[in-house]
Amino acid sequence: MKKEESYICPVCNVEWDSLSEAIKCRNSHPIFKRTWCRCEFCGQAWRENAFGIGEAERLARKCEQEHIDKNEVEEVRERKRRLEIRLKQMGRQTRR
Ligand SMILES: [Zn+2]
Numbered sequence: 081m082k083k084e085e086s087y088i089c090p091v092c093n094v095e096w097d098s099l100s101e102a103i104k105c106r107n108s109h110p111i112f113k114r115t116w117c118r119c120e121f122c123g124q125a126w127r128e129n130a131f132g133i134g135e136a137e138r139l140a141r142k143c144e145q146e147h148i149d150k151n152e153v154e155e156v157r158e159r160k161r162r163l164e165i166r167l168k169q170m171g172r173q174t175r176r
Pocket residue numbers: 089090091092093094105106109
């Protein structure tokens with residue numbers, strides 16, 4: 081019997097005969113960019129490709145406007161700040 085090795089691209093799982101082909105495959109995959117529309121007060125975010133560009137913006141702006149209307153901007157900011165500190169203490173990363 082004969083042993084053969086193959087190399088698997090970690091991105092798409094396609095199997096290649098040589099390491100260099102597998103590396104080439106891995107490097108050929110594009111990096112996706114995501115754009116988030118984030119409410120500057122509470123930190124809630126909407127993804128543009130999930131909601132559509134105009135819609136994600138509208139939702140984030142609406143969220144901001146609601147805090148202003150409810151007169152809770154400082155309160156919401158403070159709550160977010162405290163939450164971030166707590167998450168940091170737990171050793172977790174918050175997405176930026
Ligand atoms: Zn691949």
